[in-house]
Amino acid sequence: MDTRRYVLDTNVLLQDPLAIYAFEQHEVIIPAVVLEEVDSKKRNMDEVGRNARYVARIIDEMREKGKLHLGVPLPNGGRLRVELNHRSFGKMKNYFLERSNDNRILAVALNLSVEKEEEDLGSVTLVSKDALLRVKADALGIHAEDFLSDRVVQFDHLYAGYHEVTFSPDMLDKLYENRKLNISETDLNHVYPNQFYIIKDSTNPSKSALAMCSKDMKFIQLLVYMEDTIWGIRPRNVQQKMALELLLRDDIPLVTLAGKAGTGKTLLSLAAGLAQTEDMQKYKKLLVARPVVPVGKDIGFLPGEKDEKLRPWMQPIYDNLEFLFNAKKPGELEQILAGMGSIEVEALTYIRGRSIPDQFIIIDEAQNLTKHEVKTILTRVGEGSKIVLMGDPKQIDHPYLDEYTNGLTYVTERLKHLSETGHMKFEKGERSNLAQMAADLL
Structure with missing residues (x-):
């Protein structure tokens, strides 16, 4: 598999200090300006300040493995490198003149991309939580991505706590008669403890029931406090x-x-x-x-x-x-x-x-x-x-x-x-x- 190079924006590290470990066997590149921005946040007495200090400790520990500007190995097989070169604004001057920190990060990614084309090195991806920086990168022909590894769900499948299902009339009658029903008797799947079910009659949608999964996920039962x-x-x-x-x-x-x-x-x-x-x-x-x-x-x-x-x-x-x-x-x-x-x-x-x-x-x-x-x-x-x-x-x-x-x-x-x-x-x-x-x- 080809080794890719990921240039990290400051906001990625400030949101998830462990982000450097999320890129498997690929090379993680931190521009020098990112270290400056992290340093400027370390005195904040909030979550951002805490993360800035955590990032500083992690990178400091990496120094024991070698020279950071040359690259040091990561536990997952990848490499971490602090980029001191590739800062030239020569290729940026016709597009973004201001020497802001965002543009300095962009310049590093652009110069690495040009180097890739000239020397056939690994492809370059800019990783940032900043949507406008990703747009600017795209305008310069740099591949850019949001950092998604810290998402507990990757897509719009957030847990709702309930499902809508249909039962046969006999099954629904049995639920009302016994106030509970073994899950093994149903075709329910993806069951979680204390999950709810809005149950409708397959022949008569106006007939329904509300049930809740037991803690041991062996049966569903009617609600206790529904009419309170x-x-x-x-x-x-x-x-x-x-x-x-x-x-x-x-x-x-x-x-x-x-x-x-x-x-x-x-x-x-x-x-x-x-x-x-x-x-x-x-x-x-x-x-x-x-x-x-x-x-x-x-x-x-x-x-x-x-x-x-x-x-x-x-x-x-x-x-x-x-x-x-x-x-x-x-x-x-x-x-x-x-x-x-x-x-x-x-x-x-x-x-x-x-x-x-x-x-x-x-x-x-x-x-x-x-x-x-x-x-x-x-x-x-x-x-x-x-x-x-x-x-x-x-x-x-x-x-x-x-x-x-x-x-x-x-x-x-x-x-x-x-x-x-x-x-x-x-x-x-x-x-x-x-x-x-x-x-x-x-």
Whole structure:
């Protein structure tokens, strides 16, 4: 097999520091300007800074194997090289005059491509998460690709948590009679623990049932909480009914919910959390948190104490709590929450180092979390706690994440085979007809 040469952009390493190991037996080339950009990020006190420091340690360890500018072997049979030459702008001057860092990376890839044609060396591919840099590379005749190895799913096959199937009338009657059915008696495949099935009669589509796969994947059973009203909230559609089953089950400590804005994820989770914390006394506290990631331009520093600073970020949570408590007067919700003392609304910034036992934990906007951040959160969960991660994978505000690499998708896909987890993808918006049209058409 021909050895190819992959030129990595800075954003690839900052998103996945282990990217250098993802190219099998081929040569991985890091332009010197990429090291400069990584160095400029290493003091950041966020995920990007952490990854920059991790990349620096990995490359530093590689020095023990030889001279980086000459190339050192990688464990998978490939080679890693820091490119100090091929920086000339001579072939770029007629196209992109500005000596920006992106154009310097582009110049390295272009000069390596010309060298390939002259000396019959391995083909050159520029790997970047930056779509415009890939477009510029294509304009120069350089093969360019997105970095996809960090995607937990490669295509649009995200786990939905349910399947629509058809049963014969006799099989459906047997399910209703016994409230469960052995999977060996059906033709169901691709079964996961706690997966749902929307079952329709093969002869009469109006006759249907909702069933859930058992933890041991040996049988399916009818839902237990399907008709329940929780804290004044009644599920309005089939996905909400199935999600409520996950939210109320004691034996499913991790629930992931995905869906567009207005599908009822937050409201349903808060209602289930309040019911189990206040009414059923299953948990000592309801903890609601969300990452502090602004949409659009940041509003800068905010005055006041911590709670006052957090209020604008947490307002979507308070809006739902006001609806659930029917609090209409100014300050009424604050008085209710102060009197109860069992509801805590927090920013994820403060979760590291905590241990959270016997609590119902809701993490909103989880699609803006990285893999490392979501791992940090899940490892904080103590004995007897239940955690709900929710968000819309199509609405990403984080600069280095997309629909397939964010923390919510990562947890859903990596843990879907475990009996302690359940997932539901919401399809129908329930906020208003206008909100549904905006979510679908804009």
